[in-house]
Amino acid sequence: xxxxxxxxxxxKPFLRALRGETIIPPPLxxxxxxxxxxxxxxxxxxxxxxFLELCYSPELxxxxxxxxxxxxxxxxxxxxxxxxxxxxxxxQPVTFHEGRGPTLERLKNKADxxxxxxxxFISSLAPVYKTVQFLAQTLSPTVALxxxxxxxxxxxxxxxxxxxxxxxxxxxxxxxxxxxxxxLMELLTEATIRHLLAQIAAGAEAVQxxxxxxxxxxxxxxxxxxxNPTKKIVERIHKxxxxxxxxxxxxxxxxxxxIFVKETGVQAVSLDSSVPLMWAAKYLQxxxxxxxxxxxxxxxxxxxxxxxxxxxxxxxxxHGPFVFNLGHGIVPETPLEHVAELVKYIRLxxxx
Amino acid sequence: xxxxxxxxxxxKPFLRALRGETIIPPPLxxxxxxxxxxxxxxxxxxxxxxFLELCYSPELxxxxxxxxxxxxxxxxxxxxxxxxxxxxxxxQPVTFHEGRGPTLERLKNKADxxxxxxxxFISSLAPVYKTVQFLAQTLSPTVALxxxxxxxxxxxxxxxxxxxxxxxxxxxxxxxxxxxxxxLMELLTEATIRHLLAQIAAGAEAVQxxxxxxxxxxxxxxxxxxxNPTKKIVERIHKxxxxxxxxxxxxxxxxxxxIFVKETGVQAVSLDSSVPLMWAAKYLQxxxxxxxxxxxxxxxxxxxxxxxxxxxxxxxxxHGPFVFNLGHGIVPETPLEHVAELVKYIRLxxxx
Numbered sequence: 001x002x003x004x005x006x007x008x009x010x011x012k013p014f015l016r017a018l019r020g021e022t023i024i025p026p027p028l029x030x031x032x033x034x035x036x037x038x039x040x041x042x043x044x045x046x047x048x049x050x051f052l053e054l055c056y057s058p059e060l061x062x063x064x065x066x067x068x069x070x071x072x073x074x075x076x077x078x079x080x081x082x083x084x085x086x087x088x089x090x091x092q093p094v095t096f097h098e099g100r101g102p103t104l105e106r107l108k109n110k111a112d113x114x115x116x117x118x119x120x121f122i123s124s125l126a127p128v129y130k131t132v133q134f135l136a137q138t139l140s141p142t143v144a145l146x147x148x149x150x151x152x153x154x155x156x157x158x159x160x161x162x163x164x165x166x167x168x169x170x171x172x173x174x175x176x177x178x179x180x181x182x183x184l185m186e187l188l189t190e191a192t193i194r195h196l197l198a199q200i201a202a203g204a205e206a207v208q209x210x211x212x213x214x215x216x217x218x219x220x221x222x223x224x225x226x227x228n229p230t231k232k233i234v235e236r237i238h239k240x241x242x243x244x245x246x247x248x249x250x251x252x253x254x255x256x257x258x259i260f261v262k263e264t265g266v267q268a269v270s271l272d273s274s275v276p277l278m279w280a281a282k283y284l285q286x287x288x289x290x291x292x293x294x295x296x297x298x299x300x301x302x303x304x305x306x307x308x309x310x311x312x313x314x315x316x317x318x319h320g321p322f323v324f325n326l327g328h329g330i331v332p333e334t335p336l337e338h339v340a341e342l343v344k345y346i347r348l349x350x351x352x
Numbered sequence: 353x354x355x356x357x358x359x360x361x362x363x364k365p366f367l368r369a370l371r372g373e374t375i376i377p378p379p380l381x382x383x384x385x386x387x388x389x390x391x392x393x394x395x396x397x398x399x400x401x402x403f404l405e406l407c408y409s410p411e412l413x414x415x416x417x418x419x420x421x422x423x424x425x426x427x428x429x430x431x432x433x434x435x436x437x438x439x440x441x442x443x444q445p446v447t448f449h450e451g452r453g454p455t456l457e458r459l460k461n462k463a464d465x466x467x468x469x470x471x472x473f474i475s476s477l478a479p480v481y482k483t484v485q486f487l488a489q490t491l492s493p494t495v496a497l498x499x500x501x502x503x504x505x506x507x508x509x510x511x512x513x514x515x516x517x518x519x520x521x522x523x524x525x526x527x528x529x530x531x532x533x534x535x536l537m538e539l540l541t542e543a544t545i546r547h548l549l550a551q552i553a554a555g556a557e558a559v560q561x562x563x564x565x566x567x568x569x570x571x572x573x574x575x576x577x578x579x580n581p582t583k584k585i586v587e588r589i590h591k592x593x594x595x596x597x598x599x600x601x602x603x604x605x606x607x608x609x610x611i612f613v614k615e616t617g618v619q620a621v622s623l624d625s626s627v628p629l630m631w632a633a634k635y636l637q638x639x640x641x642x643x644x645x646x647x648x649x650x651x652x653x654x655x656x657x658x659x660x661x662x663x664x665x666x667x668x669x670x671h672g673p674f675v676f677n678l679g680h681g682i683v684p685e686t687p688l689e690h691v692a693e694l695v696k697y698i699r700l701x702x703x704x
Binding site: 176254255275276295296297301305306312 | 528569571572645
């Protein structure tokens with residue numbers, strides 16, 4: 001852990017928190033902070049034909065990445081992209097439908113998996129790395145740049161189900177041996193590593209791995225398809241970039257958050273809104289920086305009830321390394337003034 | 353805890369397990385064991401116009417309750433009904449659509465809640481209690497009869513959302529004070545208690561309270577709207593029937609399963625498939641009988657992979673009070689022979 005990446009400025013509070021410092025007021029960003037709740041985002045979105053076109057247009061993607069930083073002064077900017085650019089670049093095309101979620105032609109067998117290829121993977125994603133490069137040159141010296149990817153299990157679930165799912169029956173059948181799961185997970189773990197390494201090479205100062213469907217797996221499959229691939233990703237990234245902090249978000253992991261943090265070696269863990277705070281302070285914070293976990297619906301609601309919940313999160317978690325965030329992505333209907341109120345409140349924390 | 357209900361036969365293994373006995377092989381039933389995966393169920397269903405008509409026809413409801421007992425010899429029969437008969441009987445009509453889930457005209461304000469009434473509640477549900485009575489007289493002396501209700505939070509969520517939901521935004525807004533949540537929860541807690549008491553009076557020997565959406569709530573709201581109402585329900589039922597065991601299923605409670613078991617006083621807790629087994633054995637089983645938690649998709653998959661998972665559940669949980677079950681309802685596409693295989697395997701447990 002001795003090499004220092006050229007992109008890291010230790011002045012950035014977000015990166016200091018990820019390295020284990022306790023910082024008050026805590027650094028702050030919000031999942032899906034660049035998105036539909038912002039009128040300036042909707043304007044840019046209207047100029048392109050599809051959501052993926054926006055992800056693959058470096059200037060526009062950089063612009064929407066920066067919008068929430070300009071408006072609210074968050075401590076970190078997260079690359080505007082999507083976890084499903086990975087299957088797209090592996091040769092399984094993805095279509096996004098406004099308000100309905102993504103669809104893919106679902107993987108059905110070994111031949112479908114074998115058809116996927118890493119050959120043009122990095123070159124297909126070149127526009128994404130160009131966006132990162134542009135952002136790294138543009139961001140102010142106090143704002144950190146986060147790259148990201150979906151975790152292999154969550155991306156596999158979308159690829160096997162052909163989109164979102166209620167019970168993940170197909171993906172779970174593969175996880176139970178009724179499908180070429182090992183082959184797919186190996187491919188996705190390698191793709192995820194290359195995708196994250198390329199983002200770091202282009203200037204990302206930290207990366208987040210989103211495992212949105214981690215919580216649907218039983219214990220054994222959680223260890224096999226959530227913990228193990230994340231551990232591999234962390235090891236491989238730290239081999240090349242030992243000081244790049246890795247945040248993981250195994251959403252819904254519940255009791256398994258504990259083994260996840262201990263086994264994977266991540267520097268920070270993002271908590272969904274259901275995780276009790278004292279438990280997180282006691283069992284997770286000694287091992288990793290905590291990020292989270294205001295319910296996005298509390299932000300949507302706003303007012304004193306929101307602020308009471310924000311205060312409790314800060315009271316319990318700001319005695320150790322901590323980054324304020326939501327427990328899930330911001331909802332598109334969130335009033336702008338509620339976000340402003342949240343930011344103002346947190347910025348005054350410790351000053352009161 | 354001295355009064356003995358006239359309906360309890362201590363010979364029933366399921367009831368003995370709920371009272372804290374360790375029984376090998378463990379007693380066994382499956383959530384949604386009466387349902388669409390059974391051809392004999394689909395035949396009865398085809399004879400009525402709607403799902404609710406089936407729930408309100410004592411002879412037919414009793415018939416479908418008994419079907420899985422006849423076919424597989426489960427240790428408990430659960431009344432065939434639905435958690436949404438409660439809003440229906442309170443004056444908020446419910447419609448069921450095959451394969452799409454239920455819809456209700458959603459509650460929007462205080463006037464909508466005030467319009468609901470307990471006045472005709474018990475009389476509207478008379479057919480349900482008649483079904484229970486009929487079942488109590490019909491069941492063999494080794495099979496226990498389970499009554500059930502939805503927990504107030506889960507039923508409230510359906511009533512406020514007007515059906516299922518992805519993010520429970522409306523219900524959560526009410527839980528954050530933007531709606532007459534206290535009034536609704538008070539009404540539903542009272543309705544749930546009366547509904548369960550009436551089922552016990554008619555012959556139910558144990559009851560299960562289903563809190564399917566417990567897992568979407570943050571800590572504070574979990575205590576307020578999941579733990580507290582369940583505690584009240586347990587107290588009131590035990591005031592009249594001190595020896596009737598109560599099973600609760602706060603699905604997705606994660607870390608909060610622990611406080612839930614300690615605070616509510618339930619005799620048994622049903623675990624979803626994500627709960628790690630050793631954790632449950634260590635932190636929950638000393639306080640309550642464990643029920644669960646095979647992933648329904650593993651049952652759907654069948655074969656050795658299913659049996660390996662079944663064996664692990666038995667290995668870890670059968671050293672204390674335990675009832676074998678799924679972690680969620682059986683899926684309609686489940687092959688009949690997989691259920692037969694599961695039952696056969698469990699019946700031989702401890703005999704091998």
